[in-house]
Structures are given as C-alpha cells and as structure tokens.
Amino acid sequence: MVATTLILYLIALLGIGFWAxxxxxxxxxxxxxxxxxxxxxxxxxxxxxxxSAWTLLGMSGAAYAWGLQAIWxxxxxxxxxFINWVFIAPRLQPASHRSQxxxxxxxxxxxxxxRNETSLRIIxxxxxLFCFTLYVASQFQAAGTAISTALPISATVAMIVxxxxxxxxxxxxxxxxxxxxxxxxxxxxxxxxxVLPVVALAAVGGPAALWQGLIALDDPSLLRLVDQPSLLxxxxxxxxxxxxxxxxxxxxxxxxxxxxxxxxxxxxxxxxIALGWAVLIYIGMVVLGWSGRVLLPELADGESALLVxxxxxxxxxxxxxxTGGVLAAIMSTSDSQLLVAGSAVSHDLRRGRISLNADRLxxxxxxxxxxxxxxxxxxxxxxxxxxxWQVLGNAFGPLLIVLLFVGPxxxxxxxxxxxxxxxxxxxxxxxxxxxGNAIERLVPFFLALLIAxxxxxxxxxxx
Numbered sequence: 001m002v003a004t005t006l007i008l009y010l011i012a013l014l015g016i017g018f019w020a021x022x023x024x025x026x027x028x029x030x031x032x033x034x035x036x037x038x039x040x041x042x043x044x045x046x047x048x049x050x051x052s053a054w055t056l057l058g059m060s061g062a063a064y065a066w067g068l069q070a071i072w073x074x075x076x077x078x079x080x081x082f083i084n085w086v087f088i089a090p091r092l093q094p095a096s097h098r099s100q101x102x103x104x105x106x107x108x109x110x111x112x113x114x115r116n117e118t119s120l121r122i123i124x125x126x127x128x129l130f131c132f133t134l135y136v137a138s139q140f141q142a143a144g145t146a147i148s149t150a151l152p153i154s155a156t157v158a159m160i161v162x163x164x165x166x167x168x169x170x171x172x173x174x175x176x177x178x179x180x181x182x183x184x185x186x187x188x189x190x191x192x193x194x195v196l197p198v199v200a201l202a203a204v205g206g207p208a209a210l211w212q213g214l215i216a217l218d219d220p221s222l223l224r225l226v227d228q229p230s231l232l233x234x235x236x237x238x239x240x241x242x243x244x245x246x247x248x249x250x251x252x253x254x255x256x257x258x259x260x261x262x263x264x265x266x267x268x269x270x271x272x273i274a275l276g277w278a279v280l281i282y283i284g285m286v287v288l289g290w291s292g293r294v295l296l297p298e299l300a301d302g303e304s305a306l307l308v309x310x311x312x313x314x315x316x317x318x319x320x321x322x323t324g325g326v327l328a329a330i331m332s333t334s335d336s337q338l339l340v341a342g343s344a345v346s347h348d349l350r351r352g353r354i355s356l357n358a359d360r361l362x363x364x365x366x367x368x369x370x371x372x373x374x375x376x377x378x379x380x381x382x383x384x385x386x387x388x389w390q391v392l393g394n395a396f397g398p399l400l401i402v403l404l405f406v407g408p409x410x411x412x413x414x415x416x417x418x419x420x421x422x423x424x425x426x427x428x429x430x431x432x433x434x435x436g437n438a439i440e441r442l443v444p445f446f447l448a449l450l451i452a453x454x455x456x457x458x459x460x461x462x463x
Contacts, residue, residue, distance in 0.1 A: 012184075035097060037179060037260040039270035044186035045179040046257035046270075047081070047277045049336040050248065054385040055285055056189065057142050061303030063289025067214060067222025069237075070289060074282045076241040080248030081278040085271035088249050089258040091404040093267060096259040103340070104252040105348040107259070108399055108414065116411025123415065125344035127395050127422050128252060129366070131388040132337040136370035137377075138384040139334035144374065159374055166334050167367040179257070181335060190277055193284030196306065199313050200291035213294030222293070233435050240436020244386065246445055247393025249400050250421075252344075253336035334370070341366045387429060390441050394421035398449035406456045413455025421448035 059077075063070035092107075101107035105124035109117040143162035144155035204210045214222050221227045226234035248254065261267065285306075292305035295312075299305055342363040399417045402409055409417070424444035433440060 035260055035262065037257070037262060039261065039266035040273060041179055041183045042257045042261050042266070043270035043273035044277065045182035045336075046084075046254050047274050047281075048182040048186035048189060049257075050080075050251060050254045051189070051278075051281065054138070055281060056192070056306055057303040058385060059282065059285040060289040060292065060306050061301075063286045064293045064299070064302035064305050065289075066227070067219070067224070067290070067293065069224060069226050070286050071225070072238055072241045073244075074279075074286060076238075076244050077282055078245070078275070078278045079242060080245035081275055083245060084248045084254065084258075085267070085274050088255060088400070088404065089261075089267045089271065090264065092255060092258045092400075093261050094264045095404065101259070103343050103347055104255055104259075104396060104400070105344065108396065108403065108418075111408050112411035112414060116415060120411070120415055120418065121348045123418055124396070125348040127391065127418070128344040128348075129341055131392050132253075132341045133366060133370050133373060134384055134388040136334040136337050136341075136367065137373035138388075139337075140371050141374040141384075156375060159371060163334075163367055163371045167338065167364055179260070179336075186277060189281060192306075192310075193281045195318075196310055196314070197284040197288040197291065200288055200295065200309050203313055204291050204294050210290060210294060214290065217293070217297055228435055236438045237435035240434065240438030240441055243436070243438060243441025243445065244389070246441070247389050247397060250393035250395060250397030251389070252340045252392065252396065255400070256336075256340065334367070338363045338367055386437075390437075391422050391425045394425045394441075394444040394448055395419075397421070398445055399452045401449065402452035402456060406453060409452050409455035413451055417448040417452040417455070420444060420451055424448075 059070075059073060062073065096107055099107060099110050101110060105121055105128070108124065109120040112120060140159045140163050144159035148155040148158050201207070201210060204213055226237050228234040228237050258267075261270065288306060288309065289302070292299065292302070292309055296305060296308060299308065342360065345362045395418050398421055399409065399414055402417075421444045424447065425440055428440040428443070
C-alpha cells in the first residue's frame, strides 16, 4: 500500500508539472505565477516550503532526543510564522507589486546606485546558491531516509528517484508547479499531524502515561524544561531557539509567496490559514517525538520515528496512505529552493537577460549538486537545515525589515548588512556553540539590523 500510494503521488506531481507548464509564458509567470496567486495556495505553499522535512523528521526527532525541553520549539517556530504574516506580508505584497521586483534580492537592491545594486545582486545570489545547495541536499537526504525506512530499497536509490521527480516538475512548471505541489504537501502534512500524534499518544496510554513513560526511561535530562546548569544558560538556550523564528523574514522561498499574492486584501485570510496550520503541525510533531521516545526507546535514529510509528501503529491501509503521503511530501520540499536558486542566477546575476531554458539548466545543475552532497556528505537533517536557514535569515531578514518599516538604506550599508549577517553566521558556526546556538542566531541578526538601520540615517543625509 505504501508503494502504491507513493507511486500515485509521484505521478500526480509530474501531472502538476505538465499542467503548470501551460501557464508559463514569461519570467514573471515562471518566478511569481504572474502575481495572481490566491490566498489558500499562498498560505499552504509558504508554510510547507518553510517546514517540510525539517518539521516532519527533524522536529519530531529533536523531541525524541531532547525530551520535554523540545516544547520551546513550538513558540519559537510559530513566532516566525507570526512575524512573517502579521508584519512582513502586509507590507511586502504591495511594495513588491509597485516595484515589480521578481525576487527578494532584486527587491532588496532596488533604489541603490547601479554599482552597489550590481554588487548586492551578485552577493545575494551567491548566498542563495550556497545555502540552497545545503538545504536541498537535506531534503534529498530526508527522502532517502524515509523511503528506505518504509520500502525495501536503498537510501541511495530513493534519493535519486526523489531528486529526478522534483527537478522534473520544477523544470516544467516553475513557480506554479512548486506552489501547487507545496500546497498539496501542506495538506498532507496537516493530515499526518492530526492523525499520527493522536494515535501514538493513545498507544502510550494518554498524557499521564506519557509522563510516566518518560520518567521510566531514567534520563533526568528528558524531564527538564531546559537542560542547562544555570538560569542564565537556560535563558540563552530559549533565546537561541527563538532565533529560529527571527530567520523567517529572510527566507527567499517563503516571502516570494507574499510577492506572488494577487491582492493585499488576501493577506488576512492567508495569515489565518498559515498560523492555524503551524500551531497544529508543530504541536503534533513534538507530541509525536515524545510518544516515540516512550514507545521506541532504543531507536537508532530519532529522525525516523515518524515513519516507524506510522508503520507500526496504523492499519495497513491508513498507514500506507499516511506513510506514502509523507514520503512523497518530503521529496517535494526542495522545489521552492531549486526555483529560487534558478532565479538567483537568471534574474539576479544577469538581470533577467538569459532565457527560461538557461534558468531551467541552473535548476538541473543545482539539483544534481545537492544530490551528490546528500549522497557523499550526509549530515543530520535538523542541523543542516537550521544552518542554511540561519545564514539566509541573517543575510536578508534584517535589511528587509528596515526597508519595509524604516525606509531607504544607503547602498553600502545594504551590502554591509547582508555580508555581516551571512559571513558572521558562518564564522561563528566553526566555534563551540552557546546553548540553543544563541550567538550564531542572534548576534549576526542584530548587528546586521543595526548596520541597515544606520544606513537609513546616511540615506536621509545624502538626500
């Protein structure tokens, strides 16, 4: 049943690619769906593309490993949805429509002098290519892990099949294909979050039995709200997790959904969908991880808990539907990243002067590079995604916030803010980390924010 469901879903993805190909007439169609996307697709696709493998496998795996302190991940991540939909979307949608920017990097560079704008495009595109190679690799790795858990095939074969399917439908349909498949993925993720955690919690015996089960594991670290030796370090740990939420405004593959929305009037409806989705998904994944720790205490890889529980706890038909749907959804998570990477080369580096065929070639090359990275240099999904996420968030988020809420920023300050956010995040990652990776997530963000804000004062003096 799992194999049948998976095959049917993969066929559906290709079908969406063929359908979307008929709607692609120019670069605006390929990169932003002609700026006529509806609120439901925008909300679900933005949510799914910002979560996906990290949420389904990484977050439930973190809850499995961390125990009770994983509860802080829920408000930390949901706060990012809140920041994006309450503050960023209502301003970015009309601003990007007025400027006709097709990408986040283009929007961030508009208004600078030509020399600084060119430099900003080059640096911004380079950051995106670096981060999304890592990001897409983690999605392909997640596909391999998940499929090899549920089906009698190797992780290598699973990764190759998943990569080929994703590259194919993004190649054909661009933003339309990526958004529609991500919306479908979001609905399937929601179904999993509504069913599997409830079944797993019931298998444990309910909330009281879950607590007793965690106690019985005889690991005190699983029972602490924050497993740190002092109040100060506990506060640093929690602040570091909330730094994940601060990274949301700087994710090009998420905020481009705001730019694609047809009307600013649709933001409120889309926001309600996205916030409700996020609350249900993240609570569900944390509960699932805890339940998995009690039911499967000797599991070698906590990030496979979701798939193992789906197979073990659900009837064959329902388990097959959920597992097959989850596996297919994981494979479709890299579509938005591939699309944004393609636009970084074709539009940001060359200002749209090369053809859609060249854009598609970039998608293929990046997809193959990410596949090679996943196959030969594997890493934990949780860590690899969060590193790429944080570099992007600290590079682009502070500048975007200042441009939307304060005003124009001097060209050199835009470049300095972007470089400070990205390079400092990478540099700090080489050193021993503070609890919750607080320094890596927070220091570059606020320094970049300060540099961008200082650039508004320079811009005001020069004008």
